Amino acid sequence: MSSVESWPEPVVRVQHLLDSGIKDIPECYVKKPSDRPSLITESAISEMNIPVIDLQDLFSDDDLLRQTTASLVDSACREWGFFQVVNHGVHHQLIEATREAWREFFHLPLEEKQKYANSPSTYEGYGSRLGVEKGVSLDWSDYFFLHYLPISLRDERKWPKLPVSCRELVEKYSKEVVELGGKLMKIFSTNLGLKENYLQEAFGGNENIGACLRVNYYPKCPQPGLTLGISPHSDPGGMTILFPDENVSGLQVHHKNNWVTVKPLPNAFIVNLGDQLQVLSNANYRSVEHRVIVNAEKERVSLAYFYNPRGDIPIKPAEKLITEDNAPLYPCMTFNEYRLYIRTRGPRGKAQVESLKSPQ
Numbered sequence: 068m069s070s071v072e073s074w075p076e077p078v079v080r081v082q083h084l085l086d087s088g089i090k091d092i093p094e095c096y097v098k099k100p101s102d103r104p105s106l107i108t109e110s111a112i113s114e115m116n117i118p119v120i121d122l123q124d125l126f127s128d129d130d131l132l133r134q135t136t137a138s139l140v141d142s143a144c145r146e147w148g149f150f151q152v153v154n155h156g157v158h159h160q161l162i163e164a165t166r167e168a169w170r171e172f173f174h175l176p177l178e179e180k181q182k183y184a185n186s187p188s189t190y191e192g193y194g195s196r197l198g199v200e201k202g203v204s205l206d207w208s209d210y211f212f213l214h215y216l217p218i219s220l221r222d223e224r225k226w227p228k229l230p231v232s233c234r235e236l237v238e239k240y241s242k243e244v245v246e247l248g249g250k251l252m253k254i255f256s257t258n259l260g261l262k263e264n265y266l267q268e269a270f271g272g273n274e275n276i277g278a279c280l281r282v283n284y285y286p287k288c289p290q291p292g293l294t295l296g297i298s299p300h301s302d303p304g305g306m307t308i309l310f311p312d313e314n315v316s317g318l319q320v321h322h323k324n325n326w327v328t329v330k331p332l333p334n335a336f337i338v339n340l341g342d343q344l345q346v347l348s349n350a351n352y353r354s355v356e357h358r359v360i361v362n363a364e365k366e367r368v369s370l371a372y373f374y375n376p377r378g379d380i381p382i383k384p385a386e387k388l389i390t391e392d393n394a395p396l397y398p399c400m401t402f403n404e405y406r407l408y409i410r411t412r413g414p415r416g417k418a419q420v421e422s423l424k425s426p427q
């Protein structure tokens with residue numbers, strides 16, 4: 068797999084730009100007018116919100132209750148590609164503690180964080196950009212990226228040593244979130260008319276799926292109307308289980324030509340479908356574009372867990388979903404090949420998955 072070894076420009080930590088007391092954000096973060104968030108109209112936009120699903124009944128012995136929850140998940144996947152889940156089985160205290168440990172990490176002195184500075188060859192560690200094209204517009208965020216699965220990629224020495232609780236929390240948090248991911252994969256499989264384990268196996272099987280965490284840190288921004296925390300993109304992998312900052316909204320989902328601001332519920336996860344599920348389901352399910360806006364008063368920390376296929380497994384539309392009337396829409400490709408696009412070019416809406424479609 069070819070990859071680029073170094074960043075095209077000196078890396079600037081967005082968080083530490085602020086320490087220099089700037090009032091105007093540097094030109095490279097200023098988006099062109101059509102890409103800027105319209106902060107005034109957005110807060111006035113309808114009460115629309117992504118669906119909220121209570122997962123409590125998903126594993127009930129009562130077939131009917133189980134089926135009802137599964138169909139709510141199916142409708143949310145088809146209509147939105149995004150939903151919030153409550154009663155998801157991950158301990159609330161653990162989630163909160165993990166997020167606060169990461170907040171502490173980002174508040175450490177720059178020299179400490181720089182020990183984990185990342186490069187575009189693997190993206191693991193402390194980073195501030197996605198994509199390696201020179202002179203492109205940058206997003207108002209820093210992040211930390213790490214692998215949990217497959218085990219061959221897990222290396223706790225690459226995870227922050229400080230705060231001292233961090234590694235243990237990440238380990239426990241990952242275990243519970245990955246378990247939730249496995250349950251959702253079963254629901255998606257049966258909802259699509261596939262065998263319960265189909266998607267999980269297509270991703271590599273339990274210990275072999277790809278599971279990685281990106282902690283996003285969005286510093287306060289003196290000119291939030293000019294920039295974005297993350298530009299529009301669809302997640303390249305399978306599904307994302309996001310713990311947003313329930314006190315600071317920021318995530319916006321593209322729905323029916325509007326940007327809908329998600330109103331996070333306490334202790335809820337936001338689940339969204341990525342490009343690999345669009346490919347495997349032959350576009351019965353679709354990944355959805357989303358972006359993040361920033362604000363002048365509050366920083367924001369979010370935990371994005373990516374539940375992906377193992378990188379070296381060929382992924383293609385499920386045979387069972389291919390019929391005479393439904394030709395395969397996407398060619399076979401490994402996730403390692405697939406994600407080179409976003410890793411090289413940065414977030415570009417749904418350009419990649421749409422460009423793959425084979426002509427009908």
Ligand code: OGA
Pocket residue numbers: 281283297302309311317318357358359369371
């Ligand atoms: C991501 C993402 C949203 C958020 O990390 O891919 O879309 O709210 N994050 O931080």
Ligand code: NI
Pocket residue numbers: 300301302307357
């Ligand atoms: Ni995303």
